[in-house]
Structure formats: C-alpha cells, structure tokens
Amino acid sequence: xxxxxxxxxxxxxxKSSLETLSEAKRVSEKLKYPINAVVIGYxxxxxxxxxxxxxxxxVYLLENSxxxxxxxxxxxxAIVQLVKEINPEIILFPATSMGKDLAPRxxxxxxxxxxxxxxxxxxxxxxxKVVRPVYAGKAFAKMSFKIKPxxxxxxxxxxxxxxxxxxxxxxxxxxxxxxxxxxxxxKIVREEGAxxxxxxxxxxxxxxxxxxSAENFKLLRELASILPNSAIGxxxxxxxxxxxxxxxxxxxxxxxxxPNLYMAFGISGAIQHLAxxxxxxCIVAVNKxxxxxxxxxxxxxxxxxxxxxxxxxxxxxxxxYSE
Numbered sequence: 001x002x003x004x005x006x007x008x009x010x011x012x013x014x015k016s017s018l019e020t021l022s023e024a025k026r027v028s029e030k031l032k033y034p035i036n037a038v039v040i041g042y043x044x045x046x047x048x049x050x051x052x053x054x055x056x057x058x059v060y061l062l063e064n065s066x067x068x069x070x071x072x073x074x075x076x077x078a079i080v081q082l083v084k085e086i087n088p089e090i091i092l093f094p095a096t097s098m099g100k101d102l103a104p105r106x107x108x109x110x111x112x113x114x115x116x117x118x119x120x121x122x123x124x125x126x127x128x129k130v131v132r133p134v135y136a137g138k139a140f141a142k143m144s145f146k147i148k149p150x151x152x153x154x155x156x157x158x159x160x161x162x163x164x165x166x167x168x169x170x171x172x173x174x175x176x177x178x179x180x181x182x183x184x185x186x187k188i189v190r191e192e193g194a195x196x197x198x199x200x201x202x203x204x205x206x207x208x209x210x211x212x213s214a215e216n217f218k219l220l221r222e223l224a225s226i227l228p229n230s231a232i233g234x235x236x237x238x239x240x241x242x243x244x245x246x247x248x249x250x251x252x253x254x255x256x257x258x259p260n261l262y263m264a265f266g267i268s269g270a271i272q273h274l275a276x277x278x279x280x281x282c283i284v285a286v287n288k289x290x291x292x293x294x295x296x297x298x299x300x301x302x303x304x305x306x307x308x309x310x311x312x313x314x315x316x317x318x319x320x321y322s323e
Contacts, residue, residue: 001034002027003088003149005079006051007098008039013047015200016094016156018054023121023159024092025055030123036060036088040078042068048171053164060086061173069185070098074178076105081176083110088149090128095153095256096199107151115143115152117256119279136252136275156199157258158279195224196231198250203261204277206233206250207243210266210287210306214243219310220265226317233257233277235267251276265306269294286310 002024006017024035037056039047041063048059062078079102083091091106093099095117107114119140120131127144130152134141198204205220205227217232224230233250234243250257252272262280267273269285269292277283278297285298286306295301302309 001036001086001088002031002090002092003083003086004035004037004056005091005093005099005102006037006039006047007094007096008041008044008047011045013050014094014096015161016096016099016154018050018161019156019159020092020094020154021051021054021056022162023154024090025162027090027121027123027128028055031126031128033089034058036086038062038079038082040067040075042066046171048169052167052169054162055167056169057167058170058172061171062176063173064176064178066178066181066184067176069188071181071183071185072101072105073181073183075102076109077178077180078176079106080109082174083149090148090150091152093151093153095155099153103151103153110149110151112147112149112151113145115145115150117155118152119155119158119258121152121154133275133279136271137278138271155256155258155279157202157260196229197255198231198233198248198257198259199255201229201231201257202259203227203230203263204233204250204257204259204280205230205263205265206235206267206277207238207265208235208267208273209237209241210268211238211243212266214241216307217244219307219314222314223263223310223317226314226321233262235270235273264294264298265310267294268292269297 004021004024007014034057036058037051038060066074093103115130118130118132122129129144234248239249252275256276258279260281262283264285283298284300285294286302286309290303
C-alpha cells in the first residue's frame with residue numbers, strides 16, 4: 001500500500017498534502033496499490049471526506065495529547081508506530097518545512113533511505129523511481145530503491161491535483177501511546193501580520209538587490225495585494241541587507257518554490273537563487289542589466305528600470321482585476 005502524510009495547519013489541510021495524495025492516486029492506478037492517509041493531532045476534526053475525494057481509501061487519525069502541536073519527536077514516533085502495524089511499501093510526504101523535518105526522522109527510525117524534494121515519480125515495469133534536482137538544479141538524478149518502505153518527499157506546486165470525486169472510505173481512529181519525547185511545544189508565536197508562505201503561493205513576487213531598500217519592498221506588496229494567492233519572495237542579498245525577513249528568501253539557502261508565476265525584480269540570478277525557483281512554470285524578470293543570468297531562465301524578460309515597470313504593471317493589473 002501507499003501511505004501519505006497529511007499536514008494540517010490552522011485546522012485546514014495544506015494544498016501540498018492534497019498534491020501528494022493526488023500523485024499517490026496516479027501511482028496507485030499503475031501499481032494497483034491501495035492508498036492510506038494519516039492525519040496526526042488531538043481532538044481532530046474529520047478531514048476524511050475531503051481526503052477520500054482525492055484518492056484516499058482509508059484514513060488513519062492518530063491522536064494523543066502530546067500530538068496537539070507539531071513536534072518532530074512525537075510525530076515521527078506516531079508515524080513509525082503506524083508503519084510497523086500496517087507495513088506500507090511507499091510513504092510519501094509533502095516537501096514542506098514540516099515534511100522535510102519529519103520524513104528524515106521517520107526514515108532514520110525505520111533504517112531506510114529517503115529521496116527528498118522529488119519533482120517526478122516514474123513507474124517502470126512496476127518499479128518505483130523518483131527524479132530530483134541535484135547540483136543546485138543544474139541536473140536531475142533518477143533514483144530507485146532497494147529497501148522498503150520507500151520514503152520520498154514531493155516538492156509543492158509540481159504535482160497537479162486530481163479531479164475530486166465523491167468517494168467513500170474507511171476511517172480508523174487510534175489513541176497512541178507516546179513516550180521518549182525530548183521536546184515539547186510550550187507556545188506558538190506567530191509573526192505579526194504574517195503573509196502567505198512562498199512555498200504555498202501560486203504567484204511569487206520577488207525582489208533583490210535592485211530594490212535598493214526595505215522601504216521599496218512595499219511596491220511588491222502592493223502588487224501582491226492585487227494578485228490572488230501571491231506571496232513576497234527575496235534574494236539572499238536583500239535578506240542579508242536586512243530589507244526583508246529570512247522566511248521570504250528563495251534559493252539554495254532559503255526556500256524552494258514552484259509557483260505558476262515567478263516575478264523577479266532587481267534579481268541578477270545567481271546560481272544559488274536559480275536553484276530555488278527555476279522549476280517555476282512561468283518566470284518574468286525585470287533587470288537593468290541585459291546580461292543578468294536571470295534572463296537565461298526567464299520566460300519573459302524586461303531590460304529596464306524596475307521603478308518604472310512596477311507602477312505601470314500595477315495600474316494594468318488594477319484594470320484587469322477590476323473588470
């Protein structure tokens with residue numbers, strides 16, 4: 001069987017989890033494996049009806065008071081307990097911050113390998129293989145597995161959602177015994193005025209050294225206020241300059257994004273930055289330097305002053321979204 005970890009944040013299923021579940025459904029159609037989903041928490045709402053729509057045939061609800069808030073110790077213990085009971089051949093996680101923290105711990109406890117941040121799954125003669133970027137996205141490695149269970153994390157915004165269907169399945173609720181937890185969540189402090197995470201956004205509007213100051217990032221936020229499901233990103237140089245927080249950084253030492261649209265303003269396109277956004281479906285770059293490396297990966301490029309382009313773009317977007 002295939003087991004899919006479903007991440008819940010603020011009482012909602014994260015889209016990246018539904019993408020992972022959708023890909024599991026496509027894999028199951030080739031391998032003829034049943035799909036199980038696992039949700040972890042305490043006093044959980046019933047998410048099963050939505051999970052059944054995207055391919056889950058059985059949903060496990062794992063509960064314990066120690067699982068109320070995410071902890072890598074307690075969550076990995078819960079998953080390992082379930083894995084040892086149901087023996088899945090494939091375990092898939094979304095490659096979110098939580099998934100990338102949790103999957104390696106589960107793999108270590110099960111003494112198996114992990115393929116992280118995968119962008120493709122290939123089923124070849126009933127053999128499960130994955131493709132993942134290596135060398136900062138310059139090449140792609142195709143990987144196969146010798147030891148089961150197979151564990152992989154799937155990059156968000158790469159795998160399309162399947163068409164939801166009205167399906168029914170089985171819900172199994174388990175009260176787990178959790179012990180040996182070394183860390184406990186005492187308090188969750190949310191950033192004031194927190195914005196949509198760049199890894200979840202369908203549109204990412206990024207600024208680099210060419211933005212010149214923290215004050216000028218308000219121009220990008222004005223664009224984001226017009227465009228639905230958009231988030232603000234940044235290059236490392238903008239973050240290092242203190243113009244914007246590290247949580248917005250896109251690149252090898254930041255976050256990897258794969259939005260439908262990536263807009264890069266004043267970003268030259270160092271290889272470290274390209275590693276974090278080159279899989280975007282459409283890339284629009286604005287830079288005064290015609291030789292900027294960003295233009296080599298851009299779908300559309302504008303060689304001009306971004307401070308002339310952004311106001312003009314803002315006015316056109318206003319017209320478009322007011323119609």
